[in-house]
Amino acid sequence: MHIFDTHCHYNLDPLATNWEAHWSKAQTAGVTHSIIVGTDIESSQMALTQAKSQKQLFASVGIHPGSLEDIFHPEMKPRDIEVILEKLTLKLTTLLQSNPVALGEVGLDYYRLRSKGLKREFLENIQKTMLIIQLNLAKTYNLPVIAHVRDQIDRTEENAYFDFLKIIEKYPPTKFVLHCASGPLAYIEKAIEMGASIGVDGNVTYDSAEHIRKIVALTPSEKLLLETDAPYLAPNQHKGEICEPWMISETAQYLESELTQNLEQIYQNSFSFFDLERNQVQ
Numbered sequence: 001m002h003i004f005d006t007h008c009h010y011n012l013d014p015l016a017t018n019w020e021a022h023w024s025k026a027q028t029a030g031v032t033h034s035i036i037v038g039t040d041i042e043s044s045q046m047a048l049t050q051a052k053s054q055k056q057l058f059a060s061v062g063i064h065p066g067s068l069e070d071i072f073h074p075e076m077k078p079r080d081i082e083v084i085l086e087k088l089t090l091k092l093t094t095l096l097q098s099n100p101v102a103l104g105e106v107g108l109d110y111y112r113l114r115s116k117g118l119k120r121e122f123l124e125n126i127q128k129t130m131l132i133i134q135l136n137l138a139k140t141y142n143l144p145v146i147a148h149v150r151d152q153i154d155r156t157e158e159n160a161y162f163d164f165l166k167i168i169e170k171y172p173p174t175k176f177v178l179h180c181a182s183g184p185l186a187y188i189e190k191a192i193e194m195g196a197s198i199g200v201d202g203n204v205t206y207d208s209a210e211h212i213r214k215i216v217a218l219t220p221s222e223k224l225l226l227e228t229d230a231p232y233l234a235p236n237q238h239k240g241e242i243c244e245p246w247m248i249s250e251t252a253q254y255l256e257s258e259l260t261q262n263l264e265q266i267y268q269n270s271f272s273f274f275d276l277e278r279n280q281v282q
């Protein structure tokens with residue numbers, strides 16, 4: 001079995017401290033390639049540095065919606081917000097010079113705002129602004145987008161899922177993947193119609209994940225991508241533990257044996273999605 005882990009955080013703790021050992025262990029479990037995904041400027045820079053050191057590792061740079069609450073505060077003056085947005089754009093532009101293979105993870109996450117009791121309206125607006133800025137950068141640099149979108153699934157008003165689709169409609173990226181896809185099936189169907197690929201993670205193996213399995217079932221096989229999202233979302237046998245990148249092999253086995261998915265097809269999808277020549281990088 002060979003696996004392309006299209007979403008992994010070797011750049012985040014606790015993996016970052018001994019990421020090379022984690023990468024070696026993942027390789028013995030069948031992982032041949034991986035995309036290291038940035039969540040803020042610092043982790044994006046780290047992803048680029050790590051990717052430079054290994055031929056089969058690639059970087060994605062971007063600012064995760066969840067990182068914004070550490071940068072912006074509701075009491076900031078509009079001019080201060082503008083200045084910070086300009087600086088972030090400039091820093092991203094510098095990172096984009098180092099040839100990442102994707103832009104992300106970027107998106108909308110209202111779920112966290114709710115659960116943490118944060119000022120919703122303010123942060124939702126900043127998330128939307130930052131998403132649009134980054135979609136424009138993806139377009140300029142002709143990069144696929146790794147999207148993180150999350151909300152309460154039953155929340156119909158101002159739902160992050162449908163807000164995301166509205167923005168994507170207006171600023172369409174060349175390609176995008178719904179990383180760790182969740183949300184109403186109507187949203188998933190619409191996103192696939194708009195060209196989305198669907199990222200599947202270890203949580204598909206949970207007993208309670210009937211909804212995610214429905215998402216997988218309605219996705220055309222050429223649109224599926226496999227991800228660990230390590231250190232998060234360990235598969236069922238390791239639920240509650242730190243997710244280590246090698247554990248993706250258990251998710252892959254589950255997809256093949258329980259959900260009758262074709263792993264070779266999913267492997268191939270990864271190379272086409274990120275515009276990588278399979279032979280060139282092996």
Ligand SMILES: [Zn+2]
Nearest residue numbers: 007037105229
């Ligand atoms: Zn992630």
